[in-house]
Amino acid sequence: MNTRLPRREFLALGAAAIAAPLIPSRVFAASPTGTGLHGLSAFGDLKYGPDFTHFDFVNLDAPKGGTFNFSPAYWYFNQSPLTFNTLNTFVARGDAPPRMEMCFDSLMVRAIDEPDAIYGLLAQSVKISDDRNSFDFALRPEACFNDGTPFTAEDAASAFDLFKKDGHPSLLLPLSHLKEAKALDPHTLRLSFDGKQSDRTILDIATYPIPAKAFFETNPFDASQMKAPLGSGPYKVGRVFAGQAIEYERVADYWASDLPVSRGLYNFDRIRIEFYQDRQAAFEAFKKGDIFFRQEFTSRIWATGYDFPAFTSGKVVKREFPSEKRPSMQALAVNQRRERFRDPRVRRAIALCFDFEWTNRNLFYDAYQRSQSTFERSDFRAEGLPSPAELALLEPLRGKIPDEAFGEALVQPASDGSGRDRKMLATASRLLADAGWSRQGGSLRNARGEALTLEMLVDDDSFVRVFSPWVENMKAIGIDASVRMVDSTQYQARQTSFDYDAISAAASFSATPSRDEIDGLFHSRSANLQGSTNLPGTADPAIDALIDAVGAAGDRAALIAAMRALDRVLRARLDWIPNWFSANHRAAFWDMFGYKEPKPDFGFPVEAMWWFDKDKAARIGKT
Numbered sequence: 001m002n003t004r005l006p007r008r009e010f011l012a013l014g015a016a017a018i019a020a021p022l023i024p025s026r027v028f029a030a031s032p033t034g035t036g037l038h039g040l041s042a043f044g045d046l047k048y049g050p051d052f053t054h055f056d057f058v059n060l061d062a063p064k065g066g067t068f069n070f071s072p073a074y075w076y077f078n079q080s081p082l083t084f085n086t087l088n089t090f091v092a093r094g095d096a097p098p099r100m101e102m103c104f105d106s107l108m109v110r111a112i113d114e115p116d117a118i119y120g121l122l123a124q125s126v127k128i129s130d131d132r133n134s135f136d137f138a139l140r141p142e143a144c145f146n147d148g149t150p151f152t153a154e155d156a157a158s159a160f161d162l163f164k165k166d167g168h169p170s171l172l173l174p175l176s177h178l179k180e181a182k183a184l185d186p187h188t189l190r191l192s193f194d195g196k197q198s199d200r201t202i203l204d205i206a207t208y209p210i211p212a213k214a215f216f217e218t219n220p221f222d223a224s225q226m227k228a229p230l231g232s233g234p235y236k237v238g239r240v241f242a243g244q245a246i247e248y249e250r251v252a253d254y255w256a257s258d259l260p261v262s263r264g265l266y267n268f269d270r271i272r273i274e275f276y277q278d279r280q281a282a283f284e285a286f287k288k289g290d291i292f293f294r295q296e297f298t299s300r301i302w303a304t305g306y307d308f309p310a311f312t313s314g315k316v317v318k319r320e321f322p323s324e325k326r327p328s329m330q331a332l333a334v335n336q337r338r339e340r341f342r343d344p345r346v347r348r349a350i351a352l353c354f355d356f357e358w359t360n361r362n363l364f365y366d367a368y369q370r371s372q373s374t375f376e377r378s379d380f381r382a383e384g385l386p387s388p389a390e391l392a393l394l395e396p397l398r399g400k401i402p403d404e405a406f407g408e409a410l411v412q413p414a415s416d417g418s419g420r421d422r423k424m425l426a427t428a429s430r431l432l433a434d435a436g437w438s439r440q441g442g443s444l445r446n447a448r449g450e451a452l453t454l455e456m457l458v459d460d461d462s463f464v465r466v467f468s469p470w471v472e473n474m475k476a477i478g479i480d481a482s483v484r485m486v487d488s489t490q491y492q493a494r495q496t497s498f499d500y501d502a503i504s505a506a507a508s509f510s511a512t513p514s515r516d517e518i519d520g521l522f523h524s525r526s527a528n529l530q531g532s533t534n535l536p537g538t539a540d541p542a543i544d545a546l547i548d549a550v551g552a553a554g555d556r557a558a559l560i561a562a563m564r565a566l567d568r569v570l571r572a573r574l575d576w577i578p579n580w581f582s583a584n585h586r587a588a589f590w591d592m593f594g595y596k597e598p599k600p601d602f603g604f605p606v607e608a609m610w611w612f613d614k615d616k617a618a619r620i621g622k623t
Contacts, residue, residue, distance in 0.1 A: 038050045041114070042512045054260050054263040065612050072099065082459065105231070113602065114602065154186070247273075248272075279301075287308045293590075299363070317590075324508070327381075327511075336537045356414075368580035380564060497530055522538050524541065524543070549562040591616055
């Protein structure tokens with residue numbers, strides 16, 4: 001999977017909400033105003049009360065120590081798993097190393113055993129105004145940066161101002177309705193909104209990593225920064241080998257180590273990430289023991305590659321962990337900023353050239369299921385005919401959205417598994433003819449004589465292997481198609497500037513998506529914002545209206561209806577052509593770690609939850 005698209009993994013509702021099952025209407029309607037709340041949640045009770053001592057998914061007896069050298073399975077903001085040229089992860093430009101966010105604390109952190117709850121970290125409590133447009137965060141007086149300087153409300157206010165002005169789109173877009181971030185005093189931060197924000201906006205913004213104000217007063221806030229910004233988090237940047245490796249060192253005197261949201265976490269003394277230009281090189285490093293943990297995204301290697309000595313002797317463990325109970329998407333984004341891809345019939349024809357059944361059997365070892373939805377593996381996946389609640393949202397848009405959105409939820413047809421299903425290709429040819437493309441000299445051209453070309457941009461040869469049969473099918477019906485593999489730096493630059501015809505992407509959403517979270521992928525305001533995750537360039541007022549309905553949802557039933565309506569329209573438009581998904585994490589690791597089971601339902605941050613087991617390490621010679 002080429003692109004990992006945001007949300008923060010870790011990181012709260014008040015005591016009054018604990019007694020109120022399923023808050024009706026607006027999200028914080030039942031929360032008392034003027035009362036300090038230890039946490040916030042969207043639609044339900046908090047699992048943890050004001051006096052909780054730790055999260056249930058941690059091991060309080062986990063020892064500290066050891067090194068965790070791993071290949072990250074997900075990343076945020078401008079981060080890249082292939083190389084890095086900046087240590088500023090907060091801006092759109094440049095490639096930052098994954099896990100820079102672990103160097104910075106946030107106001108609150110998510111509980112990954114709950115769908116949408118956040119609890120106080122830098123903030124010990126938060127008060128909500130009567131109109132629910134202002135939030136006053138009471139900061140912990142003991143909070144400090146890793147150089148010992150106090151963390152103040154000015155640091156937080158400055159960070160939100162920077163992010164709103166020049167931050168990465170994942171940070172900038174949710175702040176569009178933030179009127180002011182103000183330090184009322186050194187330990188009180190007020191975030192004031194204009195009233196147009198989603199009620200769930202604060203659940204995202206309160207989990208933003210916050211750097212020190214003083215650092216960016218003397219250093220530029222741009223991608224040129226190879227000096228680590230000062231943070232207050234459980235790790236700090238240690239040794240750096242630009243573009244090759246980075247080490248994060250555990251902060252021994254971390255100020256928040258005994259807080260309920262931190263206890264039992266952050267157990268490794270050192271977290272190391274090495275960067276490889278292709279997956280095979282990373283796998284060879286794992287086989288030798290240079291890398292200790294990896295999630296396997298190449299089904300061929302999972303099925304046939306684990307026959308090396310360390311595995312056969314039992315030093316390496318290979319197993320599956322359940323995936324999170326969160327919606328996800330794996331898809332091909334077709335760039336509608338280029339005129340030839342704006343007609344949905346063209347995108348549908350491209351989709352019909354993908355033979356999933358053949359690919360899954362011959363290239364994936366039957367390891368995947370066909371993805372159909374933008375929000376796979378969740379209640380937000382549309383099924384069958386629209387419900388009355390969905391129709392209430394869709395009917396006002398009739399004539400502005402595809403008619404297919406009012407019927408059975410669109411699914412991609414199953415092929416005959418031959419690799420070149422003549423019926424599907426014939427349908428694709430008819431769609432292209434209806435869209436004005438005709439055969440001229442062996443290729444498809446429009447009325448202006450322009451050829452229908454499509455280049456799939458990839459950064460790993462495993463995708464060349466997977467996409468080549470798709471390309472051959474497109475060629476068979478006259479599309480001048482190709483796969484272009486580029487190095488990681490060029491890939492990131494072209495993705496950021498939308499310089500591609502089609503590009504593969506994977507996204508994982510929170511269990512309770514907010515309008516701000518999905519804006520970056522689907523809303524028209526992100527279509528031309530470089531660095532955003534709106535890779536197809538979707539810019540449709542009807543989609544925008546459905547995203548607004550997601551933001552306005554006052555309970556989970558309304559949220560499900562809005563998300564399903566959005567799913568129906570996105571699937572009918574085929575801005576994103578669904579590919580495949582797996583029900584589990586395929587993980588392999590050297591058998592020298594401890595971990596608690598079962599894993600939490602809404603996150604899998606191994607580097608934060610697991611620990612080094614000296615006895616296991618000694619048994620396999622990894623002391």
